[in-house]
Amino acid sequence: xxxxxxxxxxxxRDSERELDRFRRRLAILGVFVLVLFSLLFLRFLxxxxxxxxxxxxxxxxxxxxxxxxxxxxxxxxxxxGVMLAHNYSAYTLEITPNKVESLExxxxxxxxxxxxxPRDRRRFRKLLDESKRFESLPIRTRLSDEEIARFAxxxxxxxxxxxxxxxxxxYPQGEMFSHVVGHIGRINQREVEQLENDGRLANYRGSDxxxxxxxxxxxxxxxxxxxxVEEVEVDSGGRAxxxxxxxxxxxxxxxxxxxxxKLQEVAYNAFGDRRGALVAIDPAxxxxxxxxxxxxxxxxxxxxxxxxxxxxxxNGSPDKPLLNRASAxxxxxxxxxxxxxxxxxxxxxxxxPQQSISDPGFYMFGGHRFRDDKVDGHGMVDMHKSIVVxxxxxxxxxxxxxxxxxxxxxxxxxxxxxxxxIDIGGETAGVLPSTEWKxxxxxxxxxxxxxxxxxxxxxxxxxxxxxxxxxxxxxxxxGVMFRPHIVNYIEDIRTRxxxxxxxxxxxxxxxxxxxxxxxxxxxxxxxxxxxxxxxxAGAPYTSAGKTGTAQxxxxxxxxxxxxxxxAERHRDHALFIAYAPAEKPTIxxxxxxxxxxxxxxxxxxIARQVIDYHLLGKVPTQPxxxx
Numbered sequence: 078x079x080x081x082x083x084x085x086x087x088x089x090r091d092s093e094r095e096l097d098r099f100r101r102r103l104a105i106l107g108v109f110v111l112v113l114f115s116l117l118f119l120r121f122l123x124x125x126x127x128x129x130x131x132x133x134x135x136x137x138x139x140x141x142x143x144x145x146x147x148x149x150x151x152x153x154x155x156x157x158g159v160m161l162a163h164n165y166s167a168y169t170l171e172i173t174p175n176k177v178e179s180l181e182x183x184x185x186x187x188x189x190x191x192x193x194x195p196r197d198r199r200r201f202r203k204l205l206d207e208s209k210r211f212e213s214l215p216i217r218t219r220l221s222d223e224e225i226a227r228f229a230x231x232x233x234x235x236x237x238x239x240x241x242x243x244x245x246x247x248y249p250q251g252e253m254f255s256h257v258v259g260h261i262g263r264i265n266q267r268e269v270e271q272l273e274n275d276g277r278l279a280n281y282r283g284s285d286x287x288x289x290x291x292x293x294x295x296x297x298x299x300x301x302x303x304x305x306v307e308e309v310e311v312d313s314g315g316r317a318x319x320x321x322x323x324x325x326x327x328x329x330x331x332x333x334x335x336x337x338x339k340l341q342e343v344a345y346n347a348f349g350d351r352r353g354a355l356v357a358i359d360p361a362x363x364x365x366x367x368x369x370x371x372x373x374x375x376x377x378x379x380x381x382x383x384x385x386x387x388x389x390x391x392n393g394s395p396d397k398p399l400l401n402r403a404s405a406x407x408x409x410x411x412x413x414x415x416x417x418x419x420x421x422x423x424x425x426x427x428x429x430p431q432q433s434i435s436d437p438g439f440y441m442f443g444g445h446r447f448r449d450d451k452v453d454g455h456g457m458v459d460m461h462k463s464i465v466v467x468x469x470x471x472x473x474x475x476x477x478x479x480x481x482x483x484x485x486x487x488x489x490x491x492x493x494x495x496x497x498x499i500d501i502g503g504e505t506a507g508v509l510p511s512t513e514w515k516x517x518x519x520x521x522x523x524x525x526x527x528x529x530x531x532x533x534x535x536x537x538x539x540x541x542x543x544x545x546x547x548x549x550x551x552x553x554x555x556g557v558m559f560r561p562h563i564v565n566y567i568e569d570i571r572t573r574x575x576x577x578x579x580x581x582x583x584x585x586x587x588x589x590x591x592x593x594x595x596x597x598x599x600x601x602x603x604x605x606x607x608x609x610x611x612x613x614a615g616a617p618y619t620s621a622g623k624t625g626t627a628q629x630x631x632x633x634x635x636x637x638x639x640x641x642x643x644a645e646r647h648r649d650h651a652l653f654i655a656y657a658p659a660e661k662p663t664i665x666x667x668x669x670x671x672x673x674x675x676x677x678x679x680x681x682x683i684a685r686q687v688i689d690y691h692l693l694g695k696v697p698t699q700p701x702x703x704x
Contacts, residue, residue, distance in 0.1 A: 144309055145283030148302030149244060151329030153258055153292060156565060159338040161258050162293070164244045168225050170217040174205065176237030183235065184216060190231055191224040193217055199384040207265055218381050219245065246286070246380050250338065252373030253345050256401040257336065257501065257563060259291020260376035280304050289379065292332060292563060295501050299567050302329035330576075331568040335364030343690045344369045347683040349700030351673055354402035356546035356561075357666040357687060360656065362580040363550070363559025365499070366664060367687065370402040395646075404497075404504045407539040408669050411625030411676070412467045413654045414534030416596050417548060418475060419460050421487040423592035427478050430595045433459040440473035443526045447473045464599035465607040467624065469533050476532025481523060484531060485511035490586040491548040492558065493540055499561045500578070507544055510537035535628060545654060545667035553621070553656035553665045555593055556586045597621055601659050609653065612681035618692055619659040622684065624676035625652035648672040653680035657688045664691050 153162040170191060177183050184201070187193060197217055204214045220228070220240065228240055246261050248254070264272075264287055272278040281287070282304055288294035305326030310319050344355045344367045357367040378387050391399055400406055422428035438454035440447045449455070449469040455462070463471035476484065488494065494509025508514070510531060512523040530536035543561065551558040560581045567576040600621035604613040608624040627650040630643075651673040656665035666684060673679035682701035689695040 144307045146305035146307055146326045147283040148326035149328040151300040151331045153332045155334050155336045155338040160249055161254050162248055165247055166244055168220040168240050169215045169243045171213040171215050171239055171241055173213045173237045190227050191217055196384045200382050203385055204382045248376045251375050255373035255376045256370040257291055257368040259293040260289055260379040261286045261293050262289040262379050263382050291501050296332055300329040303327035328570045333565050334563055335565045337366055341367045344687050347686045347701040351670050353670040354542040355668045356403050356543045357664055358546050358550040358561055360550040360554035360662045360665045363561050365561050365563045368403050372396050372398040374398045401503055404541055404543045407505055407507045407541055408650055409538050409627035410534040410540055411627035411652050413623050413625035413652045415472055416464055416623050418472055418532055420596050422475055424487055424588050430460045433457045434471055434474055436468055436470040440470050442529055447529050461599045465602045467608050472532040473529050476528050481528045482511050485509050492544055497543055497547050497561050500563055505541055507541055508537055508539040542667045542669050549654040549667055550665035553662040556588050558583045608677045609681040612685045618657055620655055620657035621659045622655035624681055626675050645672055649674055651676040651679035653684050655684045
């Protein structure tokens with residue numbers, strides 16, 4: 078065989094081998110490509126079929142923005158429809174701090190366009206300290222149309238700054254109702270956590286405010302309403318294109334109060350420039366007719382967030398305008414305690430109305446002389462006279478005969494030393510002394526001599542004007558006690574249905590009517606011929622009352638109290654309790670005028686003006702005083 082044919086055979090076999098190798102490689106590559114396409118197909122199937130719902134939702138989330146719609150807050154009106162709290166809309170200029178490079182520079186540039194006062198700056202810094210930097214915070218509120226127009230022209234220069242339409246809360250009566258109506262304020266982090274724990278946070282999406290004090294706080298769940306939702310389609314830049322769906326918010330319910338705004342005004346003005354409190358109650362229902370704490374404060378300061386300077390002035394004032402004296406201030410009741418002491422004596426059978434003592438002007442006990450306010454004494458004194466002339470000696474003896482624990486048990490029936498359950502927060506229980514109380518408080522036993530001062534409303538006695546008014550209303554209502562309540566009914570804004578705050582009788586104190594009549598007859602005589610006769614001279618109605626004067630600081634034995642020699646803040650408090658008309662009472666009240674001296678001079682004239690308006694519609698022209 079020739080060499081040529083051998084070489085040709087070798088070449089043919091090599092070509093077949095290479096072709097076979099190529100085919101194998103091609104097959105492997107084909108399988109590999111097939112596997113890749115299979116995996117791609119499976120992934121496509123997973124994404125497009127199995128995960129379709131999930132990714133469709135995500136796509137919609139990118140395309141659709143869910144916006145909360147804050148509800149309108151319910152309004153608050155008095156019994157005659159006088160507005161005490163309402164809403165109005167206005168524009169506010171807001172900054173989102175984390176979207177702004179330099180806050181101070183931005184604020185300075187904004188100040189060249191719209192007015193920004195030092196107070197606005199202080200308030201903004203305070204809000205900044207209390208908030209997260211991604212939250213939108215107001216630098217200016219209640220912008221005028223002209224200011225909005227000027228900002229709109231320069232809007233492009235201020236990334237992170239927006240003008241937003243907001244609802245604002247307004248308290249048109251100002252400080253007169255500040256403690257009872259209260260105020261709203263911006264939600265802080267602690268309140269966010271509390272809302273979350275209560276499962277209510279979702280209903281506050283889009284809301285910046287909630288009730289902080291007074292009725293605004295205690296009726297928050299009714300006033301707030303239900304947050305709505307709006308689905309908005311947005312473009313890639315986050316700008317709204319169209320509204321897809323909308324669930325409107327439900328406005329909060331309205332509160333209609335038992336309070337009479339004009340009566341409140343008369344009572345508030347009657348104090349003049351003096352400090353104190355007054356609570357007036359309808360004895361037959363417990364409805365609160367007036368609830369005064371003076372001085373008050375402007376609740377509108379708190380709506381946008383109070384600035385540090387204003388807060389410092391309120392918080393540091395010696396007059397304590399932030400203290401709700403009516404339900405959180407506690408005072409010795411002084412001689413206003415005596416009618417209830419006399420009632421306790423009848424209840425326990427320790428005295429009869431006719432039983433008398435001789436009053437020499439003092440009572441000796443344990444080597445200590447307890448003085449009467451009348452140096453020579455009142456002579457022979459029975460129960461009726463003891464109340465009319467306010468005889469201290471009678472009640473020194475009576476307190477010693479009763480003992481502190483029986484006194485405490487009876488006064489508990491009248492609500493002394495415990496919260497009344499009124500429908501606003503912050504109420505103080507006060508102090509009703511007893512042997513058990515002193516041991517718990519001071520780890521000391523009770524001494525018999527301490528009981529003597531308790532009998533005239535001094536010593537450890539310390540109660541709120543609200544408690545004193547509630548006890549007076551119970552006496553006026555022949556021993557039936559009602560829970561004091563400020564709100565008359567809650568009105569649903571949509572259906573106009575009224576949820577009545579039913580009068581809630583707490584208890585009958587269990588005193589015989591003939592005994593109650595003895596005390597009521599004596600209290601009528603107090604206003605006719607007793608310590609408050611001057612204040613009620615010429616009244617065309619019959620009323621009942623009791624004056625009181627309570628020591629602020631103790632006077633050493635043998636020393637005489639001289640008001641002019643005592644610092645104003647250490648002078649005696651003036652107190653007065655009353656109800657009218659005596660035949661069928663429609664109002665019962667308690668008054669405390671701080672550091673004002675005798676109740677007959679400083680407190681009883683206030684009661685006269687309040688009762689005159691309530692029964693006669695008579696509006697006084699100047700603060701109350703005895704002529």
